[in-house]
Amino acid sequence: MKQIEGRVAVVTGAASGIGRGIAEAFAAAGMKVVLSDIRTEALEATTKAVRELGGDVRAIPADVSRAQDVQNLADRTLEEFGAVHVLCSNAGVACNRTLLWESSLEEWDWQLGVNLMGVVHGIRSFVPIMLAQGEEGHVVNTASMGGLIAGSDPVAMYMTAKHGVVALTEALQDQLSAQGDKVKCSVLCPGYVASQVLDNFETLRPPGVGSPSDTPEGKQSVDAENQAIAQGMPPREAGEIVLQAIRDERFYVLTHPEWVAMVEVRMRAILDGTDPGRPGLPPT
Numbered sequence: 001m002k003q004i005e006g007r008v009a010v011v012t013g014a015a016s017g018i019g020r021g022i023a024e025a026f027a028a029a030g031m032k033v034v035l036s037d038i039r040t041e042a043l044e045a046t047t048k049a050v051r052e053l054g055g056d057v058r059a060i061p062a063d064v065s066r067a068q069d070v071q072n073l074a075d076r077t078l079e080e081f082g083a084v085h086v087l088c089s090n091a092g093v094a095c096n097r098t099l100l101w102e103s104s105l106e107e108w109d110w111q112l113g114v115n116l117m118g119v120v121h122g123i124r125s126f127v128p129i130m131l132a133q134g135e136e137g138h139v140v141n142t143a144s145m146g147g148l149i150a151g152s153d154p155v156a157m158y159m160t161a162k163h164g165v166v167a168l169t170e171a172l173q174d175q176l177s178a179q180g181d182k183v184k185c186s187v188l189c190p191g192y193v194a195s196q197v198l199d200n201f202e203t204l205r206p207p208g209v210g211s212p213s214d215t216p217e218g219k220q221s222v223d224a225e226n227q228a229i230a231q232g233m234p235p236r237e238a239g240e241i242v243l244q245a246i247r248d249e250r251f252y253v254l255t256h257p258e259w260v261a262m263v264e265v266r267m268r269a270i271l272d273g274t275d276p277g278r279p280g281l282p283p284t
């Protein structure tokens with residue numbers, strides 16, 4: 001997208017972490033920004049803080065796992081700003097560390113409902129608006145490095161959903177390019193970014209979804225991941241990477257290019273016809 005200033009952006013999962021960082025980068029670049037999240041109080045507080053950066057900023061709550069909520073988000077954005085040029089489908093939740101054959105259907109519904117169907121709902125509600133506008137537009141879907149590598153350690157359901165987001169966005173890119181060159185898309189695959197994702201897992205997990213902290217091994221694994229995330233990239237830096245990717249019309253957006261060797265492990269196994277194995281721990 002060549003024109004950024006004055007354009008309208010919607011960011012889901014914007015109350016904290018990467019979504020907040022994206023909203024801050026957009027507001028600082030002079031965009032009109034709609035922040036959206038399921039946690040309404042945190043959303044209000046973050047929106048107020050982002051507004052203080054000087055942007056024209058609104059809060060519209062939505063649960064991205066519900067198609068009607070995402071449609072309302074699109075409708076209300078049009079009421080507020082009359083257009084929408086950028087959608088960042090970023091809302092996501094971490095998952096429990098259960099073995100796949102012991103996982104609950106409630107957790108599958110939640111994982112796929114937020115992490116994958118949330119992105120589907122964004123595409124269904126927003127892309128028709130962007131195409132009809134006939135102006136430049138951009139969709140950024142947040143996957144993860146977990147969507148590019150093999151293995152299950154330690155979050156198998158999450159990785160399944162995030163591989164889905166990568167495949168979905170690759171397909172979207174193919175379909176959009178057949179419609180012309182005005183609406184583009186990117187898939188964001190972050191490494192560790194300092195966020196509240198593990199705390200929010202505990203706050204948001206629905207009935208039937210256990211906590212990894214219930215067992216000593218699970219607790220140890222969560223503590224280690226919490227530490228890695230806390231030491232991760234500042235969210236605003238991730239937000240600036242997203243903004244630059246939109247300007248550059250770059251499809252694959254990696255926050256940690258040094259992690260790409262893990263992708264190569266999977267690709268090599270596919271090409272060699274061997275088992276995927278475990279990619280090993282990412283470099284911190």
Ligand SMILES: NC(=O)c1ccc[n+]([C@@H]2O[C@H](COP(=O)([O-])OP(=O)(O)OC[C@H]3O[C@@H](n4cnc5c(N)ncnc54)[C@H](O)[C@@H]3O)[C@@H](O)[C@H]2O)c1
Nearest residue numbers: 013016017018038063064091092144192193195196197200
């Ligand atoms: N932080 C990392 O290291 C990292 C790495 C790879 C991918 N990601 C992805 O980045 C995205 C942002 O996560 P984050 O790390 O900033 O975590 P975060 O928990 O700080 O932010 C995610 C936001 O999504 C919101 N949310 C959860 N369920 C929702 C729903 N049903 N509807 C609307 N909003 C909902 C949460 O309330 C939260 O504000 C997620 O998709 C996550 O999977 C994060």
